[in-house]
Amino acid sequence: xxxxxxxxxxxxxxxxxxxxSLSFGPTPALRGASLTVAAGEILAVMGPSGSxxxxxxxxxxxxxxxxxxxxxxAGRRLDTLRENERGALRRDRFGFVFQFGQLVPELTAEENVxxxxxxxxxxxxxxxxxxxxWFDRLDLAGTQSRRSGELSGGQAQRVALARALxxxxxxxxxxxxxxxxxxLTGENVMNLLVSExxxxxxxxxxxxxxxxxxxxxxxxxVVRDGTVTSYEPxxxxx
Amino acid sequence: xxxxxxxxxxxxxxxAWGRLALVAAGVALGVSMLLGALAGINAVNAQNARYGWLxxxxxxxxxxxxxDPLWWRVSSDEFAGRVIGxxxxxxxxxxxxVPPGIPRLPGxxxxxxxPAMAALLRSTPAAELGARYPGRLAGLIGPAALPxxxxxxVIIGRRADELAHxxxxxxxxxxxxxxxxxxxxxxxxxxxxxxxxxxxxSVVTAALLFPIMTFIGTATRLSAARREQRFAAxxxxxxxxxxxxxxxxxxxxxxALAGVAAGFGLFYLGRPALARIDFTGGRxxxxxxxxxxxxxxLVAAGVxxxxxxxxxLALRRVGASPLAVARRVTPPAPRAWRVLPLLIGLGELAWFxxxxxxxxxxxxxxxxxxxxxxxxxxxxxxxxxxxGAVARPLARRTGRPxxxxxxxxxxxxxxxxxxxxxxxxxxxxxxxxxxxxxxxxDAYGVGGRDRPLVRRGPxxxxxxIDRYQTYTPAGPRDAPAIxxxxxxxxxxxxxxxxxxxxxxISPDSxxxxxxxxxxxxxxxxxxxxxxxxxxxxxxxxxxxxDWSRGGINEQRWPPAGVxxxxxxxxxxxxxxxxxxxxxxxxxxxxxxxxxxxDHVIPLTIAEExxxxxxLNRAYQRLANLVxxxxxxxxxxxxxxxxxxxxxxxxxPFSLLRLAGTPLGxxxxxxxxxxxxxxxxxxxxxxxxxxLTAGLFLRSQLGETVRAPAASYYALVGAGLVxxxxxxxxxxxxxxxxxxxxxxxxx
Numbered sequence: 001x002x003x004x005x006x007x008x009x010x011x012x013x014x015x016x017x018x019x020x021s022l023s024f025g026p027t028p029a030l031r032g033a034s035l036t037v038a039a040g041e042i043l044a045v046m047g048p049s050g051s052x053x054x055x056x057x058x059x060x061x062x063x064x065x066x067x068x069x070x071x072x073x074a075g076r077r078l079d080t081l082r083e084n085e086r087g088a089l090r091r092d093r094f095g096f097v098f099q100f101g102q103l104v105p106e107l108t109a110e111e112n113v114x115x116x117x118x119x120x121x122x123x124x125x126x127x128x129x130x131x132x133x134w135f136d137r138l139d140l141a142g143t144q145s146r147r148s149g150e151l152s153g154g155q156a157q158r159v160a161l162a163r164a165l166x167x168x169x170x171x172x173x174x175x176x177x178x179x180x181x182x183x184l185t186g187e188n189v190m191n192l193l194v195s196e197x198x199x200x201x202x203x204x205x206x207x208x209x210x211x212x213x214x215x216x217x218x219x220x221x222v223v224r225d226g227t228v229t230s231y232e233p234x235x236x237x238x
Numbered sequence: 239x240x241x242x243x244x245x246x247x248x249x250x251x252x253x254a255w256g257r258l259a260l261v262a263a264g265v266a267l268g269v270s271m272l273l274g275a276l277a278g279i280n281a282v283n284a285q286n287a288r289y290g291w292l293x294x295x296x297x298x299x300x301x302x303x304x305x306d307p308l309w310w311r312v313s314s315d316e317f318a319g320r321v322i323g324x325x326x327x328x329x330x331x332x333x334x335x336v337p338p339g340i341p342r343l344p345g346x347x348x349x350x351x352x353p354a355m356a357a358l359l360r361s362t363p364a365a366e367l368g369a370r371y372p373g374r375l376a377g378l379i380g381p382a383a384l385p386x387x388x389x390x391x392v393i394i395g396r397r398a399d400e401l402a403h404x405x406x407x408x409x410x411x412x413x414x415x416x417x418x419x420x421x422x423x424x425x426x427x428x429x430x431x432x433x434x435x436x437x438x439x440s441v442v443t444a445a446l447l448f449p450i451m452t453f454i455g456t457a458t459r460l461s462a463a464r465r466e467q468r469f470a471a472x473x474x475x476x477x478x479x480x481x482x483x484x485x486x487x488x489x490x491x492x493x494a495l496a497g498v499a500a501g502f503g504l505f506y507l508g509r510p511a512l513a514r515i516d517f518t519g520g521r522x523x524x525x526x527x528x529x530x531x532x533x534x535x536l537v538a539a540g541v542x543x544x545x546x547x548x549x550x551l552a553l554r555r556v557g558a559s560p561l562a563v564a565r566r567v568t569p570p571a572p573r574a575w576r577v578l579p580l581l582i583g584l585g586e587l588a589w590f591x592x593x594x595x596x597x598x599x600x601x602x603x604x605x606x607x608x609x610x611x612x613x614x615x616x617x618x619x620x621x622x623x624x625x626g627a628v629a630r631p632l633a634r635r636t637g638r639p640x641x642x643x644x645x646x647x648x649x650x651x652x653x654x655x656x657x658x659x660x661x662x663x664x665x666x667x668x669x670x671x672x673x674x675x676x677x678x679x680d681a682y683g684v685g686g687r688d689r690p691l692v693r694r695g696p697x698x699x700x701x702x703i704d705r706y707q708t709y710t711p712a713g714p715r716d717a718p719a720i721x722x723x724x725x726x727x728x729x730x731x732x733x734x735x736x737x738x739x740x741x742x743i744s745p746d747s748x749x750x751x752x753x754x755x756x757x758x759x760x761x762x763x764x765x766x767x768x769x770x771x772x773x774x775x776x777x778x779x780x781x782x783x784d785w786s787r788g789g790i791n792e793q794r795w796p797p798a799g800v801x802x803x804x805x806x807x808x809x810x811x812x813x814x815x816x817x818x819x820x821x822x823x824x825x826x827x828x829x830x831x832x833x834x835x836d837h838v839i840p841l842t843i844a845e846e847x848x849x850x851x852x853l854n855r856a857y858q859r860l861a862n863l864v865x866x867x868x869x870x871x872x873x874x875x876x877x878x879x880x881x882x883x884x885x886x887x888x889x890p891f892s893l894l895r896l897a898g899t900p901l902g903x904x905x906x907x908x909x910x911x912x913x914x915x916x917x918x919x920x921x922x923x924x925x926x927x928x929l930t931a932g933l934f935l936r937s938q939l940g941e942t943v944r945a946p947a948a949s950y951y952a953l954v955g956a957g958l959v960x961x962x963x964x965x966x967x968x969x970x971x972x973x974x975x976x977x978x979x980x981x982x983x984x
Contacts (some may be wrong), residue, residue, distance in 0.1 A: 063896050084900065091898025102893045106646035115639060119899060124637030 013072075014039040014203055015171065018212070020059055021070035021226075029055040030066065031226035039170075042194060042204040044217035049209065052226040054175055057207045061094055061173045062086035091119055095164030095172040095202070097193070099179040100161050103148040109159045110135070110144040116167040134162035138192055154185035158192060165196055171203045178213055190216045244488060247666040254939060258493050262735070264878065265497025268453045269541055270504035271871060274512055276533045277505070279528035282518055287415075288385045291337050292323055294414035296906045305411040306331025308343070309401040315392075315839050317367055318820060318825070321846070322355065323391040324371075328398040335413050337393065339383025344395030347373040352384055352391040366824035367534055370831045386520025446452035451544075452660050453871045453878075486549040493543035498538055516859070571630065572652060576623040580616025580926070583609050590937035606934060610671065613930055617667055617923060618660055624922065625915050640903050644910035647883070655915045658872070658879035662916065662961060663923040665868030666954065670927025671934075672861030678935050678944040688963035697766035697791055699849075700823055702815040704830045705842035717810050724833050728815055731829055731934060733822020736763020737815050743800060754811045755798040764816040766843060768793035776800050785814075785843060815840075841865035865953060878914050880968040886977045892976040904976060905969050912965045 005123055013036035022030045029052045037043050037060075047053040058064040059071055062078050063086075071078040074091075078086065095116075096102070104110045110131055117127035135141050138158040157177060164172055176184030177193065194216045197204045206217055214220050221228050292312055307330050317321035329343045336343055340350045349371055351359060356378055358367050371392055379391055401407050469482045513522040586609040596602050603718075629648035648655045706717040725737045738760035744753035755778050758770035768790050770777050777784070777795035798805070813830070817823045823842060830840045849984050891904055932943040 007491070058896075061896075087895075087900055089894070089898070091900075093899070096893070096897045098893055101888065104643065104894070105644075105887070105891050106643065106650045110648070111642065114662045115642075115894075116897070118637060118639040118642065119903070124636075124642075127637070 013037060014041075014074060015060055015205070016070075016072040017056070017060060018070040018072070020056070020066040020071065022059060022064060022066045023054060028226055030059065030069075033223065033226060033228045034067065034069075035060070035221060035228050037171075037203060037205060039203055040198075041196060041219065042200050042217045043206065044214035044220040045205060045223060046211070046214050046220055047208045047223035051223045053207045053209075053223040055226075056223055056228075057175055057205060060205060061096070061171075062089055063087060069146075090117070092167075093115055093170045095167065095169035097157070097160050097164045097172065097174040097177045099176040100153075103151075103156055103163075105148050108145045108147060109140070109151065109155075112148075112159055113162045113166050116163060120167060131162070131166055134166060137196070138162055152185075153181050154189060155187075157181060157189050161189065161193055161196070165200065165202065168200055169202060171195055171205065174206045176206060176208055177206070178208070178210070183212070186210075186213065242491065258489075258496070261490075261493035262496040262500060264453070264874070265541065265545065266504055267874065268451075268536060268871070269498050269501025270508065271453075272451070272537060272541075273505040273525075273533070274508065276537070277509070277527040277529055278512070280528055280530065280533070281513075281522045284526040285385050285518060285520065285522060288338075288383065290415045291383060291413050292325070292391075293725045294337075294410055294412075296854035304333070305499075306334040307409040307411050308334040308336060309396070309398050309407050310410045311394060311401065311404055311407040312467075313406065313839065315370065315831070316841055316845055317358070317362075317390070319845065320390055325391070325393045326396050326404065327393060327400055328396045330409075331493055332587050335411060337383060337413050339380040340393060344373075344376045345846060346397045346400075348376040349373050349392055350377050350379050350393040351375055351393075352389050354388045355379075355390045356394050358390065358703065365828060366821055367828065369828045376797075381523060387523055388521055391780060409826075418438060452657055452876050460881050469537070480973040481548055487546040490545045490549035491542050494542040498541050499547075500681065501541075502538075516865070518859070551860070552875050552877040571626050571649075572623040574623065576619045578616075579612055580620045583611075583613030583616045584926070584929065584933070586612065587933035587937070592768050593935045602938070606938075610930060610934075612666055614667060617663055617926060621656035621660060621663060621919060622652040622916070622923075624657045628914075628918060629938060639899075640906035643907040644914065647907075647911050648915065654879065655911065656919065658875040658912070659916045659919045661868045661875060662872035662957070663919040665679075665865050665872070666920055666923035666957075667927045667930075669861045669865045669950075669953070670924045670929045672858060673946045673950045674928050674931035674943050675935060676858050677946045677950075678931070678941055679939070681944045695791075695814075698843040699845075700817045700819060701764060701766035701828055701843050702817070702823060702830065702840045703785060703843065703846070704791060704815070704834065704837060705814045706810040706812055706834075706837070720810050720813060724813070726825060726834070728813075728829055731822065731825045733818045734826050735816040735818055736760065737813065739806075739810060740812040740814060741805050742811045743778065743798060743805070743808060752781055752811060753801060754781065755805055755808075757802050757805060758801075762815045763793075766791045766816065767797050767814055770795065775802055776797075776805050790843075813840075813897055862953070865957060873961050876916070876961055877964050877968055878906060880965055881971065883911070884908065884968070884971055888975050894974050901973060901976075904972055908969060908972060909965060913962060916958070916961055916965075922956070924954070 015035075015037040017033055017035040019032045019034055020030050021028070021032055021150060031052075033052070035056070045053045045056060055064065059066050059079070060080070062071070062073075065079055069079075073089070078089070081089070090096075103109075107115065110128060113131035114122075114124075117130055119123065119140055122130070132144070135144055138161065140155060140158055140162070143155055143159070148159075151159065157180075161177070166173075172193075174193065178189055181189060186208040188200055190213055195205070196202075200228070204217075206213070208214050223229070294312070296312055308329065309326075309328040311326045311327070313324050315324045325337070327337075327343060328346070334343060344350050356375060359371075359375070360794060361370065373395065376395075379393065381387075384391065390601055396404075469486065483804055509527050510524050513524045515521075578958075586605070590596075590605065595856045596605050626649055629645045629652060633642060633645035633649050636645060706720065720739060725739065728734055728737045738756050740754040740756050742752045743755045755776050756767070757776050758774055761770055761777065761779075767785060768777075768779060769792075769793055774797040776798040778798040779795050800808075815830070817826050827840055830837070895904065896899065928943060935941045935943050
């Protein structure tokens, strides 16, 4: 069995999956997948459709609990935590960007970005104040009061990116973040995602089947038939 | 294209059948209630029409040439709190008119009785009831003459020369047919005194129809989000807006047709049970709950047409753009003009306080009907505006994520937020108006503050008053004396505790009602009428109206200053009989009836008060009926709205959950966005109801509205708790509707 290993900036892995298996009914999605991700690293998880890469990401993020194997985050066993503990971890330490449909349609773009802070108990005025700079940083000026239906696909993904990063998470999980965008808009979103993550020192686990997107990562691993079959070593830290 | 629509609706597998069944079930429920409301209104009218013959003396006794006159007298009797209609008649020839329900007029010594009356006579000792009706039972009165299956009616044959001299007897040559609703004067009082019945029925109809129609509309929009997605996908595949509209019409029309058919079935199945509900003071015959051809046509054609129209309207967005359903834009807020109808309704009622009510009874009914109906329309129209007006600033200011999400949703679509609770708001308004008005009238009496609430303890229920008044063209006059030996006869009736004769010491005048006086020796035996001060031999007991006041048993009357011997020579105003229980009351009543057949039936103090409240109780029952029907309708509407809201937001909510948002927070969002409009709407409806009742009472009776009894708050509280439980019952769906699988598969 092969697996990806990554050296964190501090030496130890921030996230580690050990021999993770998970089936949906009779269909196995992961079969003993192992992986390590270093702190501050940008890792691309590649693979064909149905290979299990999104399932692996959901296990690493504590969304799904594996049938067997272990998930560790910052030296702590993740897969044995209760759902509310994993939920708190996702809310406090992780950020998420999905392919589409993640913005709450009733909220304005600004309120969508501020939502994680509000969920963490930050007062409204401060949450909105912390959300506003992201609109300039992500080239979204003027869209603060718009609803999701009034944003283009690229704008909506950038709002989602701002929402994922506004609480300064340790890890950003991105599942096909450019899958619904044209290539130019996708590159724009990826440039922003990578630069903001590096600025904040956020670890990124990026699921994609597109080599052009994976090229933004420090390291790539490939998932095939539920196992991590290959990896590229992480580039030297700059 | 129609064939394709049918195939899509019926051949789309379990999901399509499930969708169709869900919509059809919702429509069926709504249609059955709609038919029940329509049939109920028809039943009230049918029942009222069968009171017509009892109003022969006033309503329909027109002269018919060639007929032999009939001596006719209608009076009411009382037994154990139930009113008995008594008709005394005497034919003067073979061609005297015959009332409905009997094959021929009973001769002297015979009587016809309604089935319930005949059963009562069989099961009751003769001294308590049968003794009042001379002769033998000749047969049963048929349904054509019975307002209700359990009506107590007796038609007694008398000799013409005897009845001709009886007080209140009239010569008629035709039996009346006009229902009490057509009577604006002194109508017989066992029917629904229908002055204002049109007002009540109009309000009740509006209060019932709105929530039911809203519910049917909501039911046809079940699964709307899923359907819109499907149609948007078909637009993307090249279908024209017209084709999509036709498909939607076919799908909605099929579901509505199935629902209408099932709704008719449900109505006819539930009709016998509905007939047993007594909300007019008498049960209905099952056949009374009938539907006119117009009713059937209106519902059978109207509901599917309305469903198709609703589907067309709902799909306007899809028609405009194949992507329209996926996009959420800032919607325009409801405009402030929506306050106008409410202001007009309340303004009209307030104007009557300032300028005085219309003089004519019919004018009053029309004027108040307009004001109350306009206020109801106003509540429905202003609801979305109020919901938005509360939600928008809340969304702008709150720091709580659950409140933010709920408030934004309400601010986005306040009409949808209010729609589910519109019916409940109307029900609460109608109930609040009815209960506040009835409570105030009960407290002050129909005549105002002079007729306050009567305490109805055992003594008031066991003390009969037989009023000795002769009606003359100049007005009522007290009788010179009572039949000799009557007091002794009454005292000999088993269970009678005492007899007091009230004499008139100050006759009736335009300025002062007749003042009565009694001996203290007799008063001591009828304590419900009050007490004597120490040392007095006779006391002044006020006018007859005073004896219906509450707390008279504790009243210490002032000395009359008239010797007993002199008092006993004065005209007789009333005979008061105290008994030791219900059976003794009926025996004493029978004795009084036989001694004075021309008198108005003697009533206990409690029964007199109850008669004043009879109409109020009927209205109270109608108000409760509105509430009881509207509550489940509103509850179903809330559940449907909550489920539809969850279905619309499955993906964003599930992604929020993936990102660590606690499920409890999402539960609070769903609870808040349903409960806040519900509770706010309830407060507005109750406040507007009390205000409307207050304005009505101030202008009509010059009274201030009184707080209702605890039972009202209990009913409202139970209704709101039930509605909140319905909302809570949808919360378990949230966990399934937002699970990881939704985010992965959607």
